[in-house]
Amino acid sequence: MLSSPVRRGSPRLAFVAGLLAGGTLTAAVLVVVGSLVRAPLPMPVRLAVVGVALIAVLLRRLGLLAFRLPESRRLVPETVFRLGRHLGPLQFGLEMGTGARTYLPSGLPYVGAVAVLMVAPLPPALCAGAGFGLGRALMTASSLRYGADDGWHREWRDHARTLAGLTGAAFMVSLLAIPLWSGMP
Amino acid sequence: MPLTRLSWHPVTVAAGLVGTAGAAAVAGLPPALWLTMGAAAGFATSGST
Numbered sequence: 001m002l003s004s005p006v007r008r009g010s011p012r013l014a015f016v017a018g019l020l021a022g023g024t025l026t027a028a029v030l031v032v033v034g035s036l037v038r039a040p041l042p043m044p045v046r047l048a049v050v051g052v053a054l055i056a057v058l059l060r061r062l063g064l065l066a067f068r069l070p071e072s073r074r075l076v077p078e079t080v081f082r083l084g085r086h087l088g089p090l091q092f093g094l095e096m097g098t099g100a101r102t103y104l105p106s107g108l109p110y111v112g113a114v115a116v117l118m119v120a121p122l123p124p125a126l127c128a129g130a131g132f133g134l135g136r137a138l139m140t141a142s143s144l145r146y147g148a149d150d151g152w153h154r155e156w157r158d159h160a161r162t163l164a165g166l167t168g169a170a171f172m173v174s175l176l177a178i179p180l181w182s183g184m185p
Numbered sequence: 186m187p188l189t190r191l192s193w194h195p196v197t198v199a200a201g202l203v204g205t206a207g208a209a210a211v212a213g214l215p216p217a218l219w220l221t222m223g224a225a226a227g228f229a230t231s232g233s234t
Contacts, residue, residue: 023223099230106229112222124219131220135202135227142193156195156232166199167229170206174222177210181218 015089015140019133022097027116027129034117043184046118053114054175057107061164071104097133106164108171115175119184195231202228 038046059065076095081088095101099109109132116125143152156163178184191197202225209217 019227023227027223099227104230105232106226108226108229112226115222120219124215127216127219128223131223131225132227133223134220135224136230138198138224138228139231142195142198146190146193151190152193152195153232159196160232163195163199164229166196166203167225170199170202170225171222171229173203173206173210174218174225177206177213178215178218178222181210181213182215 011089014086015093016137018090018093019097019137022094023129023133026098027125030116031125050115054111
């Protein structure tokens with residue numbers, strides 16, 4: 001659960017800035033690594049790799065495939081708030097925004113990472129990274145506006161299947177439309 | 186449920202993402218598509234915090 005320091009005023013802005021910075025940082029690293037990985041592969045093969053990743057994650061979600069995705073099995077320690085009123089939330093957001101420093105209970109970020117790795121030029125990759133940070137910030141913003149109690153998170157748990165379907169649909173519509181509008185074969 | 190709470194309900198937010206993705210797909214805006222793809226992935230991890 002997010003602590004109160006990231007829920008109000010300018011510390012919250014620092015937290016969101018950290019989320020955006022973390023997401024774009026991860027995306028930039030993926031593009032650098034991807035430029036080496038994708039170099040010998042023609043575009044159809046790279047798209048096929050993204051498709052395989054998407055199908056594998058879908059099958060895993062449906063319980064038809066069982067495998068563990070790599071994740072940092074830890075929570076961001078609350079000790080980061082010792083860094084100060086703004087630096088603490090910034091660090092907290094940065095760690096959450098990278099997607100590599102705490103739990104990732106959904107398979108979608110992995111497919112997104114493969115897509116960035118295999119096909120994204122730098123500007124679109126940064127859009128995807130910033131989007132990841134914004135998506136995580138949406139949780140903070142909406143839970144805050146929903147109410148001060150734990151209601152939003154309770155609703156999340158109660159509607160987990162619906163939410164998995166909706167976020168999966170938003171993800172897939174975007175992902176599948178990208179090659180159509182980007183001139184990829 | 187009050188309208189304010191309903192507006193910020195996780196299902197409402199997720200449905201908004203679906204709408205945004207659909208609009209970006211119809212409009213043919215690759216940067217918006219990448220952004221929405223990332224946002225959907227980020228919001229999907231909301232259970233982790």
